[in-house]
Amino acid sequence: MPELPEVEVVRRGLAQWVRGRTITKVEVLDERSIRRHVLGAEDLRGNLEGARVVDAVRRGKFLWLPLQEDGQNNANDGGAPHLALMVHLGMSGQLLIEDAEAPDEKHLKVRLTLSPGTDTGGNVAPAELRFVDQRIFGGMFLADLVPTADGHPGGLAETPLPLVPVEASHIARDPLDPAFSFDAFYQRLRARKTGIKRALLDQGLISGIGNIYADEALWAAKLHFARPTDTLRRKDALALVDECRDVMNRALDAGGTSFDSLYVNVNGASGYFARSLNAYGREGEPCPRCAALGLDTRIRRDSFMNRSSYTCPVCQRRPRNGRW
Structure with a gap:
């Protein structure tokens, strides 16, 4: 099971390659990998397509992508994201950045096509974010974001948002979190x-x-x-x-x-x-x-x-x- 360092390595990669890009297409190839999203593949697709990835955030072993939703009312909420795509790696989950031309992995479960972008060094970013999971213990699902109890950022990220998914709000802060007491x-x-x-x-x-x-x-x-x-x-x-x-x-x-x-x-x-x-x-x-x-x-x-x-x-x- 990946622990904090492994999840943080993945988070940093997502922050480098995915942050700021818009999800243009969602393909669910195995619905077992979105089983925690109880409204199903169509609802997941409808919420993700057109949403912009604000950042990649981690608290402990929990990893999520806050989403700037398409058509969100910025005047009323200051532009704060309401939803996040949570990713649970489980025993064998992998998040891979791939070119669209790259062959599909044997255990590919979900494919997110992203708008054109570059990494933090100006390199052209691959077009797809793929969730691969051999043992299918991990998965993806949407979660509501709520304010943190202590007012500090929800977790480690480049953008300090004082928000945390409901499903992760009971998780304590980790030793690498600046807000750890x-x-x-x-x-x-x-x-x-x-x-x-x-x-x-x-x-x-x-x-x-x-x-x-x-x-x-x-x-x-x-x-x-x-x-x-x-x-x-x-x-x-x-x-x-x-x-x-x-x-x-x-x-x-x-x-x-x-x-x-x-x-x-x-x-x-x-x-x-x-x-x-x-x-x-x-x-x-x-x-x-x-x-x-x-x-x-x-x-x-x-x-x-x-x-x-x-x-x-x-x-x-x-x-x-x-x-x-």
């Missing part, structure tokens, strides 16, 4: 009576962190995933959030984490951060930090929430009062 996060964290990794995966508490980056940040902060949240000191929580930011920024620099060909950016390229992982997926391999000290400590894997957690038994001591 550590104090609010820490207060809510201490009120929980659960393990720290379970809290990190709670998108209503802090968003964008999934299994991979939780394990990596906990390894970097030398915290075991079962450490009770109500025992976490402020400095430890602050260090953990800093490590979350660091690991996700490094993943962004590497284009995200790809374990197979399913996750790619808008140009079809895979990320290579998997080569830099210290804990996740490295069961039985040496802990890099211990190895630097001359110790032969092996990363262990534990079952966790129907998934796996990877830790160093020396660096990340299991707490006696741990909560899984």
Whole structure:
């Protein structure tokens, strides 16, 4: 499942190639990929054709394109968009920018034809935005935009709109969001009576962190995933959030984490951060930090929430009062 860095890589590509362009034609090739748009393909097409993409916005793992609707009454609402096209990548969803002449991908589900445009560097932009999804867990749907509760922008974007889709309004801000409040996060964290990794995966508490980056940040902060949240000191929580930011920024620099060909950016390229992982997926391999000290400590894997957690038994001591 793509996590924050992977979705942010896609968002940046959309901002570069799609922002400011008008959707001129919509083709739904598989209605299973728009199943969350309950009014169906014709309604989706009617709302999208003629709409201009204002920006590409991300909060946590949520991604949306605010739309300047055709014929919108700018005098009454100041031109603020009312609708957004939300995109859920799921396990294998891909948003690809392609020339119209490019062959259709095997698992192409939705094609959006765009008005002529250029990227931020003045290069001629490809004509189509394609949604490709092999496993069909992702999809596209329209969502109403509402004002954010705190008055800050809805998420990370080039255009600071204080709007968020209704479906994403319950999602907490992520560590890379300028409006993220550590104090609010820490207060809510201490009120929980659960393990720290379970809290990190709670998108209503802090968003964008999934299994991979939780394990990596906990390894970097030398915290075991079962450490009770109500025992976490402020400095430890602050260090953990800093490590979350660091690991996700490094993943962004590497284009995200790809374990197979399913996750790619808008140009079809895979990320290579998997080569830099210290804990996740490295069961039985040496802990890099211990190895630097001359110790032969092996990363262990534990079952966790129907998934796996990877830790160093020396660096990340299991707490006696741990909560899984």
